Amino acid sequence: MIRIVIALSLLVGALDFRYYRRRMRSRRRGVRVPFIVFAAATDLLPLIAGGLFGLLPDNSTATVAAAMWLFYVYLLTVLPRLAFYFFQHFGLARTGAAAAGLTAVLLVWGAVYARTSYAVNEVEVRSERLPEGFDGLRIVHFSDLHIGTLVHPEREMKRLVRTVDALRPDLVVFTGDLVNIRYTELDSAAMRILSQLRAPLGVVSNIGNHDTGVYVKDTLALPVEVNTDSLVARQRRMGWRLPDNETEYLVRGGDTITLSGISFDPAFRRERHDRNVGMNIGATYEGVSRTPYNITLSHLPQLWDRIRELGYGDLTLSGHVHAMQIKARIGKWRFSPARLFYKRWSGRYDEEGSTLYINDGIGYVGFPMRLGAYPEITVITLRR
Numbered sequence: 001m002i003r004i005v006i007a008l009s010l011l012v013g014a015l016d017f018r019y020y021r022r023r024m025r026s027r028r029r030g031v032r033v034p035f036i037v038f039a040a041a042t043d044l045l046p047l048i049a050g051g052l053f054g055l056l057p058d059n060s061t062a063t064v065a066a067a068m069w070l071f072y073v074y075l076l077t078v079l080p081r082l083a084f085y086f087f088q089h090f091g092l093a094r095t096g097a098a099a100a101g102l103t104a105v106l107l108v109w110g111a112v113y114a115r116t117s118y119a120v121n122e123v124e125v126r127s128e129r130l131p132e133g134f135d136g137l138r139i140v141h142f143s144d145l146h147i148g149t150l151v152h153p154e155r156e157m158k159r160l161v162r163t164v165d166a167l168r169p170d171l172v173v174f175t176g177d178l179v180n181i182r183y184t185e186l187d188s189a190a191m192r193i194l195s196q197l198r199a200p201l202g203v204v205s206n207i208g209n210h211d212t213g214v215y216v217k218d219t220l221a222l223p224v225e226v227n228t229d230s231l232v233a234r235q236r237r238m239g240w241r242l243p244d245n246e247t248e249y250l251v252r253g254g255d256t257i258t259l260s261g262i263s264f265d266p267a268f269r270r271e272r273h274d275r276n277v278g279m280n281i282g283a284t285y286e287g288v289s290r291t292p293y294n295i296t297l298s299h300l301p302q303l304w305d306r307i308r309e310l311g312y313g314d315l316t317l318s319g320h321v322h323a324m325q326i327k328a329r330i331g332k333w334r335f336s337p338a339r340l341f342y343k344r345w346s347g348r349y350d351e352e353g354s355t356l357y358i359n360d361g362i363g364y365v366g367f368p369m370r371l372g373a374y375p376e377i378t379v380i381t382l383r384r
Helices: 002-024 029-055 061-089 093-112 153-166 188-194 224-237 266-271 301-309
Strands: 119-126 138-142 171-174 203-205 246-252 255-262 294-298 315-318 328-330 333-335 347-351 354-358 376-383
Touching: 002 029, 002 061, 029 061, 061 093, 119 354, 138 153, 153 188, 153 376, 203 255, 294 301, 301 315, 301 354, 315 376
Parallel strands: 119 376, 138 171, 171 203, 255 294, 294 315, 315 354
Antiparallel strands: 138 376, 246 255, 328 333, 347 354
8 A cells, every 4th residue: 555655646746747847837936836835745745644653653543543534635635636637638628627626526425425325235145055944044244344443433333233233134244354453442332332233143253454453553562462352352242252263153943054253363464465365274164064054254355265275165254355445336347446456356256156255344444435335234145
């Protein structure tokens, strides 16, 4: 992400300089100076802010939220300029101005409306391996809440709970990144709200990379292990179950299936966005028969190939990607910046009788905005 921001800043800076030389240099001082100040301030904003935040001893929740909004302001000032410069290059200045205005409107719409406009997606997954007792099982899947970056956390979580409850799930699963930086984001108010999630087969949670404390700078004050253990303990106090690299058994109608949870390994922090992540996941299935139908919760969708190689994951549920909070769809064609980095990045994938579903998440990181990649709640119905 840092490399992308630096490249974007250099690109926009070069285009600003080009526009200044061609269009602004001959203008009067009262026009030239404000342009120079505005362009320089906005082009350098992420670099200056990044340097200042880098000097802070720790990443507090307030600091990260401030950085997120500063980056949004940066996008709001830079992306419309890029749209204008593109059309202006072809002599279409008026079209460029209109494109710049439309870009700004979309960015504001994404932050004000789309950011909290839930999409409830219904998915049916069929498998001959599913036992009769689980035919018709309704799983409600959500992911990536990132409590610390929610603008109105209590309001947004209450709405989430109401929405999930109205879907009448048999099982609720959450696939990681409950918090953004540290376990204290799951405070007493958040615990009280989220503990209201109910389902006959319970609420099962997964540990994501943001849950492990790897983004805490002052690890002397809050060691990674203490952060993770504290977050797990608070979730269990809410009544949630967390299979931590282990497998549990679900019983319904006299039949049994297995439910496995793969926790993110902090040692693989730098690989979290790679197309392939070399985590050793064998312990999760140790002593577990391959005969029963298996549901695996894995925050990282990149582990799906390895899960299937081991003979599990009839259904694998993941999050992590958020579709990078930007997604366009035309018919069956989909595009997101995420597809440049991930082999599988949003929605449903079927291969060799197994299904992977990547939920686009509820919260947001980097910038408080979603375009096309609406916060998602998935209802998965299992069928024989």
